[in-house]
Amino acid sequence: MVRGERGTLEYADGPRTLREFVETTWAYGDSPFLLDGERRFSYGEFFAAASALAVRLSERYGLRPGDRAVVAMRNLPEWQIAFWAAQLAGLIAVPLDARWSGAALCPVLEDCEPGVLLVDGERLERVGEWARRAGVRTVLFREEGRFPGGAGVQRYEDFPAPDPLAAPPDVEPRPEDDSVILYAAGTKGAVTTHLAQAGAALDARYRAAASALARGALPGTGPVPGHPGHAPVPPSRRVRRRLRGDGRRGHAHARGSGRSGGRGEHSVRPGPHPRNRVQGRHGPRRPAPRR
Incomplete structure (x- = not known):
């Protein structure tokens, strides 16, 4: 851009x-x-x-x-x-x-x-x-x-x-x-x-290309989505290492409390994007701290 x-x-x-x-x-x-x-x-x-x-x-x-x-x-x-x-x-x-x-x-x-x-x-x-x-x-x-x-x-x-x-x-x-x-x-x-x-x-x-690069793939070289031969693209070695980590890197997933104005709860699961923001009821929330 x-x-x-x-x-x-x-x-x-x-x-x-x-x-x-x-x-x-x-x-x-x-x-x-x-x-x-x-x-x-x-x-x-x-x-x-x-x-x-x-x-x-x-x-x-x-x-x-x-x-x-x-x-x-x-x-x-x-x-x-x-x-x-x-x-x-x-x-x-x-x-x-x-x-x-x-x-x-x-x-x-x-x-x-x-x-x-x-x-x-x-x-x-x-x-x-x-x-x-x-x-x-x-x-x-x-x-x-x-x-x-x-x-x-x-x-x-x-x-x-x-x-x-x-x-x-x-x-x-x-x-x-x-x-x-x-x-x-x-x-x-x-x-x-x-x-x-x-x-x-x-x-x-643009976002599809950025997603491919994030998982270690070359944009435009994977199977066509929805095609009979389509199969998920395997993650790169770097991503696989992070997925096998001990939980020190993760990203937050919000679960609403069900009450209007509630702050909800967070759970931390291993993932490749530890700094992602999560959209909550009152705007973006910061991810849970590393353990």
């Missing part, structure tokens, strides 16, 4: 925008990416679908970088297509909680002023009236119930099949450009940049 021009810590290598991040998926081709029951999406199929939708949003809908695209649907493979299509088009994605009612969704829509709604059938029933009043175009994924029709609503399943060789729109967002707006309760959204989101995506890889 290095300190960037603004004084914040940044990853020295890797993608600096979400568009750069998702473009790397094209190289994985026919490898499985999304599974939904019997349905399967490869990386290539996913990238082609996201690119085709991004082109439609830019060329047919006339959206430009910086415009907002709301993504509101349940946990579907199409959620990924919709979100990443927005990034490939240079739009600001606004993912909304699928559990929210229409009364909770509509004030957020008023606040973020989207240029398009990417929703499933259940969410369309909650925000369809708002979209008609505001004149906002809507793409419907997974039609459920009665299709409302109208010039402002188009079914995703009616779009032409994606061309696997077609490119996404020719836009290049900057790392400091806004990429996502996140809403919790209320209408105050948190805006994050491409650089922040790309860094969050890389964080899991």
Whole structure:
């Protein structure tokens, strides 16, 4: 990691925008990416679908970088297509909680002023009236119930099949450009940049590499987790020596007392990280002293 021009810590290598991040998926081709029951999406199929939708949003809908695209649907493979299509088009994605009612969704829509709604059938029933009043175009994924029709609503399943060789729109967002707006309760959204989101995506890889180094392994050389041939990586000789120690090195594990405000108890077990802090009810606790 290095300190960037603004004084914040940044990853020295890797993608600096979400568009750069998702473009790397094209190289994985026919490898499985999304599974939904019997349905399967490869990386290539996913990238082609996201690119085709991004082109439609830019060329047919006339959206430009910086415009907002709301993504509101349940946990579907199409959620990924919709979100990443927005990034490939240079739009600001606004993912909304699928559990929210229409009364909770509509004030957020008023606040973020989207240029398009990417929703499933259940969410369309909650925000369809708002979209008609505001004149906002809507793409419907997974039609459920009665299709409302109208010039402002188009079914995703009616779009032409994606061309696997077609490119996404020719836009290049900057790392400091806004990429996502996140809403919790209320209408105050948190805006994050491409650089922040790309860094969050890389964080899991950074921590996995740090964990491999801590156990004496070379990052990226172990079996793929979840693969049939996956087996735990044996600890290094240094770690094995510490695990066989006489208890002089250990780390604390907190056990709550079950009473509100209680300090809990600590037990000390041998382990390779004696200086780890343990999160308790009132913040981090210091590890138990060495014996």
